[in-house]
Amino acid sequence: xxxxxxxxxxxxxxxxxxxxxxxxxxxxxxxxxxxxxxxxxxxxxxxxxxxxxxxxxxxxxxxxxxxxxxxxxxxxxxxxxxxxxxxxxxxxxxxxxxxxxxxxxxxxxxxxxxxxxxxxxxxxxxxxxxxxxxxxxxxxxxxxxxxxxxxxxxxxxxxxxxxxxxxxxxxxxxxxxxxxxxxxxxxxxxxxxxxxxxxxxxxxxxxxxxxxxxxxx
Amino acid sequence: xxxxxxxxxxxxxxxxxxxxxxxxxxxxxxxxxxxxxxxxxxxxxxxxxxxxxxxxxxxxxxxxxxxxxxxxxxxxxxxxxxxxxxxxxxxxxxxxxxxxxxxxxxxxxxxxxxxxxxxxxxxxxxxxxxxxxxxxxxxxxxxxxxxxxxxxxxxxxxxxxxxxxxxxxxxxxxxxxxxxxxxxxxxxxxxxxxxxxxxxxxxxxxxxxxxxxxxxxxxxxxxxxxxxxxxxxxxxxxxxxxxxxxxxxxxxxxxxxxxxxx
Numbered sequence: 001x002x003x004x005x006x007x008x009x010x011x012x013x014x015x016x017x018x019x020x021x022x023x024x025x026x027x028x029x030x031x032x033x034x035x036x037x038x039x040x041x042x043x044x045x046x047x048x049x050x051x052x053x054x055x056x057x058x059x060x061x062x063x064x065x066x067x068x069x070x071x072x073x074x075x076x077x078x079x080x081x082x083x084x085x086x087x088x089x090x091x092x093x094x095x096x097x098x099x100x101x102x103x104x105x106x107x108x109x110x111x112x113x114x115x116x117x118x119x120x121x122x123x124x125x126x127x128x129x130x131x132x133x134x135x136x137x138x139x140x141x142x143x144x145x146x147x148x149x150x151x152x153x154x155x156x157x158x159x160x161x162x163x164x165x166x167x168x169x170x171x172x173x174x175x176x177x178x179x180x181x182x183x184x185x186x187x188x189x190x191x192x193x194x195x196x197x198x199x200x201x202x203x204x205x206x207x208x209x210x211x212x213x214x215x216x217x
Numbered sequence: 218x219x220x221x222x223x224x225x226x227x228x229x230x231x232x233x234x235x236x237x238x239x240x241x242x243x244x245x246x247x248x249x250x251x252x253x254x255x256x257x258x259x260x261x262x263x264x265x266x267x268x269x270x271x272x273x274x275x276x277x278x279x280x281x282x283x284x285x286x287x288x289x290x291x292x293x294x295x296x297x298x299x300x301x302x303x304x305x306x307x308x309x310x311x312x313x314x315x316x317x318x319x320x321x322x323x324x325x326x327x328x329x330x331x332x333x334x335x336x337x338x339x340x341x342x343x344x345x346x347x348x349x350x351x352x353x354x355x356x357x358x359x360x361x362x363x364x365x366x367x368x369x370x371x372x373x374x375x376x377x378x379x380x381x382x383x384x385x386x387x388x389x390x391x392x393x394x395x396x397x398x399x400x401x402x403x404x405x406x407x408x409x410x411x412x413x414x415x416x417x418x419x420x421x422x423x424x425x426x427x428x429x430x431x432x433x434x435x436x437x438x439x440x441x442x443x444x445x446x447x448x449x450x451x452x453x454x455x456x457x458x459x460x461x462x463x464x465x466x467x468x469x470x471x472x473x474x475x476x477x478x479x
Contacts, residue, residue, distance in 0.1 A: 028290075030285075030288060030290070030291075037280050037284070038280075039277065040277075041272075041276050041277040041280045042276060042277065045272050046269050050269060059272075062280055066280065067284055067287060067288070070288050070289075071289070071292060072292070073292035074292050102425065102426065103425050103426060142263060146264055146267055147267075154422060154423060155424065164233070165264075178418075178422065179388075179418065179421075180422075184415070184418070186228070186233050189228075190224050190227050190228060193230075193231065193257070194223065194227065196260060196261075196264065197256075200260045200263065201260055204259050
């Protein structure tokens with residue numbers, strides 16, 4: 001699981017410093033908001049990219065999330081965590097963006113190809129055996145299947161999976177974004193993993209066999 | 218030995234299992250469940266290798282440059298949130314209920330009506346009328362959704378975005394009525410509204426364009442919950458209650474005419 005959580009002390013320092021920046025922004029110091037944008041942009045981008053699956057949409061989500069956060073800053077309780085709050089705004093906007101995108105591309109059957117080339121092939125990051133031509137083909141195939149499987153999830157399933165599995169968000173936080181109960185949010189995480197498993201198990205199994213074969217040869 | 222379900226293992230893996238210790242103890246003793254968990258792990262580990270591009274060290278600065286010209290001089294004040302369309306709609310519903318309750322309250326001052334309708338009956342009637350209309354609109358949306366079809370034989374997907382937007386609006390209202398029903402101690406009504414809320418949530422969380430198979434699933438969910446039936450039954454009950462709580466104008470008229478005669 002890839003989670004980039006700051007340490008407890010670090011998180012506390014950031015939250016305190018965020019609270020000061022929020023107060024200064026509310027007092028009319030617009031540049032104070034810049035600190036918040038520069039501090040949280042990377043995290044929000046990571047969430048947005050995982051939710052939307054492509055860079056242009058993710059960048060749009062980041063910009064929109066900070067714009068909305070600025071506009072609604074008056075409603076934000078300064079003692080709460082700004083990072084969590086802007087994260088939630090981004091997740092909500094990413095859902096809207098995914099809906100919009102799905103509508104635009106409803107008739108496209110082929111999944112979007114990642115802008116990164118095979119040099120970033122995810123499977124090569126975990127497998128230590130030397131790549132064979134068969135493995136390389138299967139790795140590209142596996143990555144394609146993973147993208148298809150993620151794209152096939154409903155917006156709420158993808159949101160719940162990204163927020164829980166990759167971003168380590170609490171179920172209550174996910175429930176707030178999905179506007180559902182905690183129980184329903186938990187079920188959505190479960191449904192997402194179950195669907196991903198159903199779609200990817202055959203390919204992952206094949207990859208395992210291929211790895212064994214590759215090592216032997 | 219009773220094995221763990223897939224749901225329990227996924228919940229355990231994702232750190233959301235209620236009985237974490239029980240599952241951990243079972244896993245320590247059960248090879249079969251351990252193997253099943255490992256299969257789940259393999260899929261999730263493969264997904265973890267999907268890369269996220271690095272937007273660059275100066276990304277935060279670039280975001281700021283892009284949004285800074287679009288930022289207003291000052292963030293909006295907290296009270297301005299009350300003028301957002303969704304809030305205004307909710308405030309509108311509350312205002313309607315309050316005005317209706319006020320009018321009902323004023324009519325209570327008429328001593329002739331005191332023996333006809335109690336304060337509680339009038340308050341109930343206000344809720345009954347408003348919820349009855351809400352249920353009617355919900356029923357209509359669900360029926361339309363159940364009957365949705367692709368526009369032509371060439372179309373593979375069904376556009377349910379209109380129903381979805383209506384479901385979003387109904388969801389806001391539904392929450393308000395469910396809370397009011399709970400406050401009024403009407404557990405049955407609150408329970409049906411709770412069921413309806415789950416269905417509305419399902420609809421709002423579905424894609425805007427669905428395949429016939431996905432649409433069938435939504436229909437099955439609606440059917441499985443029996444929500445249309447429940448909504449109709451409660452709707453009829455509310456109509457009956459509305460009749461029962463209605464003041465009897467005939468009595469008033471006869472008394473008034475007697476007074477006029479005198």
